[in-house]
Amino acid sequence: MMPGQRLQGCRSLHLNEDNGRFALLALLIILYLLCGAAVFSAIERPSELRAHGRWNGTLLNFSETFNISLQDLNSFLREYEAAIAAGIRADALRPRWDFTGAFYFVGTVVSTIGFGMTTPVTIAGKVFLIFYGLLGCAATILFFNLFLERIITLLAVVMKAVRERRIRNSGLLPPGIRHDFSAYSLPGWKPSVYHVMLILGLSAITISCCASAMYTPVEGWGYLDSLYFCFVTFSTIGFGDFVSSQSAAYKYQSLYRVANFLFMLMGVCCIYSLFNVISIVIKQVLNWMLEKMSCLFCQRCNKASALLGRRNAIRPGSKGRQGRVGQPPDSDGPCDSDTEGRRLSGEMISMKDLAASNKVSLAIMQKQLSESANGYPRTVCGSSRHNGFSGGVGALGIMNNRLAETSNSR
Amino acid sequence: MYSFKMSSRQTCPRTCFCKHKYFSCCCPSLIPSRETARFYLLFVLIALYMLAGAAIFSSLERPAELQAHLLWERRLQDFRHEHNISYEDLKSLLHHYEEARTAGIRTEQGRALWDIPGAFYFVGTVVSTIGFGVTAPSTLTGKVLLVFYGLLGCSSTILFFNLFLERVITLLSFLIFWCHRRRGGHSGLEDSDGNRNEEWKPSVYQVTLILFVAVLLVACGAASLYSAMEGWSYLESLYFCFVAFSTVGFGDFVSGQREHHEDTRVYQVGNCLLMLLGVCCTYSLFNAISVIIKQGLNWMLRTLAWMYSGICNYRLQLRPLFKLCFSDSEPPKCYCEDNNPHRQQVQAVSC
Numbered sequence: 001m002m003p004g005q006r007l008q009g010c011r012s013l014h015l016n017e018d019n020g021r022f023a024l025l026a027l028l029i030i031l032y033l034l035c036g037a038a039v040f041s042a043i044e045r046p047s048e049l050r051a052h053g054r055w056n057g058t059l060l061n062f063s064e065t066f067n068i069s070l071q072d073l074n075s076f077l078r079e080y081e082a083a084i085a086a087g088i089r090a091d092a093l094r095p096r097w098d099f100t101g102a103f104y105f106v107g108t109v110v111s112t113i114g115f116g117m118t119t120p121v122t123i124a125g126k127v128f129l130i131f132y133g134l135l136g137c138a139a140t141i142l143f144f145n146l147f148l149e150r151i152i153t154l155l156a157v158v159m160k161a162v163r164e165r166r167i168r169n170s171g172l173l174p175p176g177i178r179h180d181f182s183a184y185s186l187p188g189w190k191p192s193v194y195h196v197m198l199i200l201g202l203s204a205i206t207i208s209c210c211a212s213a214m215y216t217p218v219e220g221w222g223y224l225d226s227l228y229f230c231f232v233t234f235s236t237i238g239f240g241d242f243v244s245s246q247s248a249a250y251k252y253q254s255l256y257r258v259a260n261f262l263f264m265l266m267g268v269c270c271i272y273s274l275f276n277v278i279s280i281v282i283k284q285v286l287n288w289m290l291e292k293m294s295c296l297f298c299q300r301c302n303k304a305s306a307l308l309g310r311r312n313a314i315r316p317g318s319k320g321r322q323g324r325v326g327q328p329p330d331s332d333g334p335c336d337s338d339t340e341g342r343r344l345s346g347e348m349i350s351m352k353d354l355a356a357s358n359k360v361s362l363a364i365m366q367k368q369l370s371e372s373a374n375g376y377p378r379t380v381c382g383s384s385r386h387n388g389f390s391g392g393v394g395a396l397g398i399m400n401n402r403l404a405e406t407s408n409s410r
Numbered sequence: 411m412y413s414f415k416m417s418s419r420q421t422c423p424r425t426c427f428c429k430h431k432y433f434s435c436c437c438p439s440l441i442p443s444r445e446t447a448r449f450y451l452l453f454v455l456i457a458l459y460m461l462a463g464a465a466i467f468s469s470l471e472r473p474a475e476l477q478a479h480l481l482w483e484r485r486l487q488d489f490r491h492e493h494n495i496s497y498e499d500l501k502s503l504l505h506h507y508e509e510a511r512t513a514g515i516r517t518e519q520g521r522a523l524w525d526i527p528g529a530f531y532f533v534g535t536v537v538s539t540i541g542f543g544v545t546a547p548s549t550l551t552g553k554v555l556l557v558f559y560g561l562l563g564c565s566s567t568i569l570f571f572n573l574f575l576e577r578v579i580t581l582l583s584f585l586i587f588w589c590h591r592r593r594g595g596h597s598g599l600e601d602s603d604g605n606r607n608e609e610w611k612p613s614v615y616q617v618t619l620i621l622f623v624a625v626l627l628v629a630c631g632a633a634s635l636y637s638a639m640e641g642w643s644y645l646e647s648l649y650f651c652f653v654a655f656s657t658v659g660f661g662d663f664v665s666g667q668r669e670h671h672e673d674t675r676v677y678q679v680g681n682c683l684l685m686l687l688g689v690c691c692t693y694s695l696f697n698a699i700s701v702i703i704k705q706g707l708n709w710m711l712r713t714l715a716w717m718y719s720g721i722c723n724y725r726l727q728l729r730p731l732f733k734l735c736f737s738d739s740e741p742p743k744c745y746c747e748d749n750n751p752h753r754q755q756v757q758a759v760s761c
Contacts, residue, residue: 018573018576018577018580019577021573022570022573022574022577025566025569025570025573026570028566029537029563029566029567029570032537032562032563032566033530033533033534033537033563034530036529036533036536036537036559036563037526037527037529037530037532037533038526038529039555040524040529040532040533040547040552040555040556041524041525041526041528041529043547043549043551043552043555044523044524044529044547044548044549044552045524045525045529047513047524047548047549047552048513048514048522048523048524048548051510051513051514051515051548052513052515054510055506055507055510055513055515058503058506058510062499062503066493066494066495066499067493068493074517076485076489077507077517078517078518079482079485080482080504080507081516081517082478083478083481083482084508084511085662086474086475086478086479086482087475087478088478088479088482089508090501090504090505090508091505095475096471096475097467097468097471097472097474097475098468098472099464099465099468100464101468102463102464102465102467102468102471103460103461103464105464105467106460106463106464106467107460108658109463109658110456110459110460110463112539112656112657112658112659113541113658114540114541114653114657114658114659114660114661115543115660116542116543116659116660116661116662119660119662120467120470120471121471121474121478122470122471122474123645124470125467125470125471126645126646126649127645127649128466128467128470129467129649129652129653130648130649130652132463132466133652133653133656133658134652134656134699135459135699136456136459136460136463137656137658137696138695138696138697138699138700138703139452139455139456139459139700139703140456141696141697141700142452142700142703142704143449143452143453143456145697145700146445146448146449146452147449149445150445150446150449153445224550224553224554225553227557228553228554228556228557231556231557231560232541232556232560235539235560235564236539236541236657237535237536237539237540237541237560237564237659238539238541238543238658238659239541239542239543239546239661240541240543240546240660240661241512241543241546274565275561275564275565275568276565276568278561278562278565279565279566279568279569279572282565282566282569283569394572395571395572395575395697395700396697396700396701398572398575398576398579399575399579399697399698399701401611402576402579402580402583402611403579403611403612403613403614403617403701404611404612404613404614405613405614405701405702405705406614406701407611
């Protein structure tokens with residue numbers, strides 16, 4: 001475990017960098033929530049008031065037409081509410097707790113979508129749910145995290161193959177060499193997080209559009225409503241205002257149910273991975289903001305340190321940080337070529353890594369060390385491994401190497 | 411008998427392949443890498459878990475559902491006859507009521523849904539992915555905005571939970587190490603300065619236990635608050651706590667929806683903070699448990715591989731002419747191309 005680095009030049013503030021990032025993110029999320037609340041309130045409040053007005057009118061109308069007192073009507077509706085909680089609706093719906101209905105319910109529990117169209121009413125059911133959900137949600141979170149790792153690995157392999165083919169075809173290298181030593185094919189090359197985000201985003205859009213195309217005719221929703229349902233479901237929010245596969249009968253019912261399950265599975269995996277990849281980008285933005293803020297508030301920020309990068313292990317006499325070469329996996333920084341002279345913060349080239357990878361010659365190693373010391377990020381920027389994926393991605397990546405059981409075996 | 415060249419990538423298009431004495435017999439290209447095998451195994455296990463859960467829940471809840479149907483039918487008939495209303499008119503009223511419900515209307519007069527505190531609660535349930543559904547956008551603009559808002563908000567909140575997980579593990583590492591030291595254990599956990607040996611890390615079982623106790627404390631504390639303020643029973647409050655903290659969020663029980671007349675603001679703030687703490691701790695607990703499950707999966711894979719190699723041995727003895735590539739003389743090697751930058755490093759690790 002690495003102790004958090006102090007913000008360079010901010011010794012008076014005694015702020016650990018990890019804690020600072022955490023606090024900054026909390027603050028930003030609260031601001032985001034407040035802005036969102038204001039905007040949603042402005043959009044939806046008139047509609048809510050209108051709906052109240054409409055409903056009161058309907059109730060009054062009914063009460064007068066059939067000469068029923070409002071209290072009687074309301075008590076009847078209260079009983080209907082209890083019935084709704086048990087899954088009854090005015091139109092006949094599919095059974096809630098037959099085997100397939102229970103399977104749908106269990107699916108919404110372990111994936112944490114939680115529509116709420118089916119909920120246990122018995123005490124035994126509720127108690128069992130707590131224990132069942134504890135194990136089931138943990139296993140499903142593991143499944144999503146493993147999927148995330150698998151998809152990043154797959155994308156890395158595919159993109160690397162494409163890149164190598166492009167390099168070979170452009171004639172830069174003799175065709176016979178498989179493992180060349182240019183910067184673009186360093187062992188340990190990783191894709192840029194922006195490419196992965198783009199690919200995942202496109203996949204998510206594709207899956208949502210296909211799923212919506214299926215839901216629109218079968219469920220009778222509008223296409224936009226289906227897209228909204230897809231987003232709410234795949235992000236595991238699961239309001240329950242729209243729920244698929246609830247009618248008593250469909251044409252091709254079994255096929256539809258299977259397709260529903262598969263779409264939801266693929267969609268949740270995809271969007272979960274997309275969220276985690278976007279969170280990497282957000283983390284890089286946070287790191288950038290922290291550096292800017294520490295420059296602003298602590299006047300000890302000098303140009304030299306900005307040029308060389310704060311966590312440059314090679315710079316002699318750098319205080320406030322360990323003189324280690326291997327860095328904690330989560331201190332990664334933005335990698336954009338327009339930051340003048342900015343070294344890719346965070347991951348330095350580990351001597352151990354380079355020495356262990358026996359394909360890289362000593363000359364290359366020395367070249368890269370001198371580059372890092374002098375702050376030559378541009379040529380290395382897009383192609384190095386310092387792109388946010390180095391520490392592993394997602395919660396499994398966070399816990400990697402921090403627990404006894406995650407240190408050697410993976 | 412041909413020798414199998416693991417180093418040439420043409421014969422093994424997978425991203426990760428293990429050459430181990432257990433795996434290198436029979437058809438190596440059909441055996442997936444360890445990570446992929448683990449992924450598929452987990453999928454199968456979760457599917458079985460869901461099937462078993464469905465059967466159990468069905469048997470628990472089906473009688474109650476049938477009973478509720480019967481009772482409701484009877485009530486419907488009674489009401490119709492009592493007030494002499496046609497079936498269609500009553501059904502249309504119920505339809506209207508269902509529509510009103512999606513706009514958030516209930517028979518009990520609740521608080522406003524889309525005033526600023528209500529909208530804040532709503533966006534909170536969105537970004538944490540709890541999604542009770544008590545408040546959901548009904549206008550088209552609201553729905554479109556929700557998609558984009560949720561994309562950024564949920565990503566940030568996942569990052570927040572992951573950072574919280576990381577901070578918690580850091581804190582627990584310190585605490586556990588400090589406890590060890592207090593107990594006088596100079597058992598190699600420290601170096602000569604008394605600083606922590608960098609190689610020592612807490613066990614996942616300790617971390618899980620501590621997190622479990624923390625979640626239990628938060629849930630019990632929150633449940634006593636909710637049962638007092640919301641009028642639920644203690645068990646129902648616990649159930650609500652679990653459903654909310656795990657971000658499942660059914661919406662059958664939702665806190666803070668009544669119109670309280672005393673201490674409303676304080677209660678609402680306390681509600682939000684409790685939910686935040688509960689969700690963070692439960693998320694960390696789930697991830698810690700998932701590490702344990704991963705250990706279990708690894709163990710299962712090893713057992714399966716051992717059984718498979720036993721079968722291979724058996725077949726080898728039976729059919730000596732069968733072309734197998736069984737090499738026991740070389741040490742096991744793992745040649746894995748994944749996030750690990752030691753892509754070409756040969757590790758002597760048992761697969």
